[in-house]
Amino acid sequence: MATDVVMPQMGESIAEGTIVRWIKKVGETVDRDEPLFEISTDKVDAEIPSPAAGVVSEIRVKEGETVAINTVVAVIGEAGAKAAAPAAPVKEPPVQAAKAAEPPKASPQADGTSAPAPPPPHYHDRDDPPSAPASPSSAAPARPAAAPAPASAPSSNGSTEDAIRERSSPLVRKIAKEHNVDIAQIHGTGIAGRVTKDDILGFIDKGQVGQVGHVGQVGQAGSAAAPASSASVRPAARSVSGAPPVQTVTFKPGGGDHVEKMSVMRKRIAEHMVLSKKTSAHVHSVFEVNFGRIAKIREAKKAEFERAGAKLTYMSFIVKAAIDALRAVPIVNASVDGDNIVYHKDINVGIAVALDWGLIVPVIKQADEKNLVGLSRAVADLANRARSKQLKPDEVAGGTFTITNPGVFGALFGMPIISQPQVAILGIGNVEKRPVVVDDAIAIRPMAYLTLGYDHRVIDGAVADEFMSIVKKSLENWDPNAI
Secondary structure: OOEEEEOOOOOOOOOEEEEEEEOOOOOOEEOOOOEEEEEEOOOOEEEEEOOOOEEEEEEOOOOOOEEEOOOEEEEEEOOOOOOOOOOOOOOOOHHHHHHHHOOOOOEEOOOOOEEOOOOOOOOOOOOOOOOOOOOOOOOOOOOOOOOOOOOOOOOOOOOHHHHHHHOEOHHHHHHHHHOOOOHHHOOOOOHHHOEOHHHHHHHHHHHOOOOOOEEEEEOOOOOOOOOHHHOEEEEOOOOOOOOOOEEEEEOOOOOOOOOOOOOHHHHHHHHHHHHHHHHOOEEEEEEEEEOHHHHHHHHHHHHHHHHOOOOOOHHHHHHHHHHHHHHHOHHHHEEEEOOEEEEOOOOOEEEOEEEOOEEEOOEEOOHHHOOHHHHHHHHHHHHHHHHOOOOOHHHHOOOOEEEEOHHHHOOOOOOOOOOOOEOEEEEEOOOEEEEEEEOOEEEEEEEEEEEEEEEOOOOOHHHHHHHHHHHHHHHHOOOOOOO
16 A cells, blocks of 8 residues: 655644655665655754655655745655656746636626626635745746635634634735735645645735845855946845835855755744744843853762763853743743734744754743753754764754854854744853852852843843743752752
């Protein structure tokens, strides 16, 4: 019996993924849970295991292609089954696709009048998550329109608004609201006729041709260009956030320049960081922390933790101190949803991990239920599996607070950008020995700067400093028996 292999949803806010590499080819055998292909999203690069044992009988999505979640990308046949011949993709010319998407016109009758056109079908669709990662381009070719789904009964109140909501995503509705666009005016090219973000952004862009954008951002690598002295400025494609387009400086690479396209992860990181800066009112508070007491506890407990299969690091103590502070100041563990503040029941701490090809934030779920040993194990395990591309989909989703550690590279402190839809992020600076005043005397102590980036829409400075003072007090007065 054949088994379909689908594009997994690598996190609650992921709508699509890119096939980076097929580990198995058509005709090759594969065991259940053996790596089958590698994907890249804005949150994670991961190897996806086969859902069944058998033979790869068909590969439907080529390397480098991006498809929506739950799309069938391959088929696993029974052992000994013959591989299916690859089917040639059927592409409808854009002009024909546009015509096919036009609503039926009224047809003339014998008496010279026109018969009314049949009503448009009522669409049902799965909502795209609010941070779908694809970034549209105003120069992208038109896509063929999908065939409409079978008509169904209207919603109980029969309102136009309900019908619109059923064929658009939360992101599309947000963009429409920001730009006062009636979604009903837009022809949807998505599955079952839904209005996608590409559709609405293209619609908005057409209405803003000739408007002056904001001043200057440098274009991404690989864009056409001229020397700085004769650089030209052109409007940039609208971002996934739906914000007005800005201008980018185009230039011509020099003879010795190396140009390469951004990876999928790099592009998604760029989009999400820009979106976060446009969404949250970023403010940062910096506290200096004396890690002298923690250093002594680490030295005393190091061997005990190693026997338990854990490595006692400064990060372990910082995560635990942050969890205690999140309990005491719950607004820092919240999210903004329109005019509402969502206070999360669980404390799910994301730990930023730097990779050779980007940045990933695996999440420790229900972190407040773990002791110091459990947190130490979790941090090490998630970091190791992130670097080896072995993370599971739910391990990069659902974070409510993030900790990033630029200090591992020697940075004294940073001003980290909040990971949406969270409202705060804690940055850890390098722990290094410095002269400090202790009891009116100069002493040498291991010191570090901790930075809280927070969303001033919901967190005031006094609240942020209250949170940080709890973290500082906890680290500087740690009870050696509370391990």
